[in-house]
Structure formats: C-alpha cells, structure tokens
C-alpha cells in the first residue's frame with residue numbers, strides 16, 4: 001500500500017475528526033500518500049478527493065462533526081456505483097481506504113474490498129451498536145451529554161417534585177440509555193433489548209413518590225418508542241404527568257471527550273498499520289482494552305450483545 005484515502009459516512013459522531021487526524025498523520029508518518037474524500041461515498045463517486053498533509057488536520061482533534069462531511073449515497077448501493085468507486089480510487093493510484101462510519105458504511109467498505117481496494121472500517125457512531133468493539137467513536141461523548149442533561153433536569157425536578165421522561169438516541173441499541181441511566185441514577189431505563197411492563201413502571205413510580213422520593217427519571221431509548229407515548233402510558237396508569245425531554249441531535253454534537261479522542265487516535269493509527277500489513281475487508285475495534293480486527297461480513301451479520309449485568313446493576317441501585 002502506497003497511497004490511501006479516508007472518508008466519513010452515515011451519521012456523524014464526535015471523535016470522527018480525531019479519527020481522520022489519526023489516519024492522516026499516521027499514514028504520513030509511515031511515508032504513505034493520503035487523500036481525504038469529501039461527503040462519504042457520494043464524494044467518492046463525484047471524485048471529490050484532496051490530498052492531505054500534516055496541516056490539513058490541524059486544530060480538529062477537539063471539534064465535533066467531521067471536516068470531511070458525511071452523506072448517504074443511494075448510487076453506492078448498486079454494483080455499478082461500487083465498481084465506479086473502485087475505478088476512481090484505482091485511477092488515482094489509491095489502493096487503501098479507511099471508512100469511518102456505522103453498519104451501512106461498513107458494508108460499502110466490504111464491497112470495495114471485494115473489488116480489490118484494501119479497506120478498513122472504523123466504528124464511528126454514537127449508538128454503540130457495532131459488535132466486536134466495546135465502544136464506538138462518539139458513544140462516550142453522547143453518554144456524557146445525556147448525563148449532563150439529566151443533572152440539570154434533576155435540579156429543577158427536585159425543586160418541583162416532578163418526574164421526567166428523557167428520550168435518548170441509539171437506534172435499535174439501548175447502550176446510550178443504559179450507560180447514561182446508570183451514571184445518572186435514573187429510576188427506570190427502558191431499552192429495546194429488555195422487555196418491560198409499563199404497569200409495573202407506573203406502579204413503582206407511584207410507590208416511590210409515596211415513600212418520599214422527590215423525583216423520578218425514566219430514560220427511554222428511542223428503539224423502544226417515543227418518550228411522549230411512554231409518558232402518556234404512565235399518566236393513564238397512575239395519574240402522574242411526567243415532563244418529556246427529547247434530547248435529539250444535541251447528543252451528536254459538541255467537543256469529543258478525552259475517551260473518544262483517545263479511542264479515535266488509537267483506531268485510526270491501527271487501521272493504517274493493518275492496511276500496510278495487507279489486511280482488507282476488516283473492521284477495527286477495541287475489546288477489553290486490546291485493539292482488534294474482525295471480518296466486516298461477521299460484524300454486519302452479528303447483533304451486538306447487550307450488557308445484562310450492567311442493566312441489572314442499574315436496576316438494583318435504583319430502589
């Protein structure tokens with residue numbers, strides 16, 4: 001591998017910039033040429049690539065979003081689009097590609113790998129929904145944003161003796177709700193991985209208020225449904241009217257935490273080194289502190305296991 005490119009694709013996440021910086025600087029350190037592809041696979045098909053130098057990634061480690069921007073690209077879903085993408089890279093003499101994104105972006109990387117471009121995927125999403133990595137880039141920041149929001153809600157809820165339903169992101173994955181719930185002491189955490197009984201939730205809430213609790217937080221992962229529906233269901237059952245907060249895209253913005261910056265820096269450099277070793281069609285991750293590579297085929301066909309121990313701990317501590 002002499003020349004590589006890097007792109008960010010799908011939903012953005014905090015730490016993508018730190019990952020781009022790491023890929024670019026690591027590639028340059030190892031004497032490779034490196035190109036940044038603007039706007040994901042769409043930019044690739046538009047031939048929107050520019051050569052990067054050390055300064056192209058200056059002053060971005062602390063920034064949310066992605067300087068390379070991101071996009072969703074329909075044309076790249078077709079075999080013709082994928083072939084054209086591979087041809088464009090080859091014409092420019094680029095033989096390796098690092099794709100920073102989620103599931104869909106990984107599948108695109110896998111297709112390019114089968115067309116002879118060496119590819120590496122890095123998990124860039126706040127959702128933490130990618131298996132074979134304990135954490136994705138952006139997850140830690142998203143969780144800290146949720147915890148910070150709940151701290152603020154707690155202040156005002158305690159003054160008014162109120163309850164709150166907080167809806168958080170994560171798509172089909174409950175990890176943001178789980179980690180933020182444990183860290184913020186939420187009374188109830190509703191995630192798509194664990195069935196729940198709203199009757200029980202409503203009854204517990206009522207009992208808690210009767211026994212002197214002055215506030216109650218119900219954290220709802222978006223994969224469960226809307227916070228508004230959960231709040232209405234609770235009111236119908238116990239008459240309590242929780243306030244609903246939907247945190248939305250705020251969870252995807254802001255400066256990445258040190259954990260996300262470090263993870264992104266480690267994974268970006270690791271992906272470059274793996275490409276240089278000739279690896280392709282792999283996703284990079286971190287498992288028990290060790291950097292790992294796994295076949296993308298396996299990653300996209302495996303459901304991320306849910307941390308039931310942590311869920312049970314959160315339940316035990318929320319009495």
Ligand code: ATP
Pocket residue numbers: 009010011012041042071072073074076077078101102103104105106107108109111124125126
């Ligand atoms: P996130 O989950 O954070 O939104 P993602 O990577 O899963 O990120 P997608 O919109 O699913 O986001 O995928 C991003 C892009 O990857 C798509 O717009 C498309 O261009 C490409 N892509 C997705 N699925 C495939 C596939 N099966 N084959 C080839 N390319 C794909």
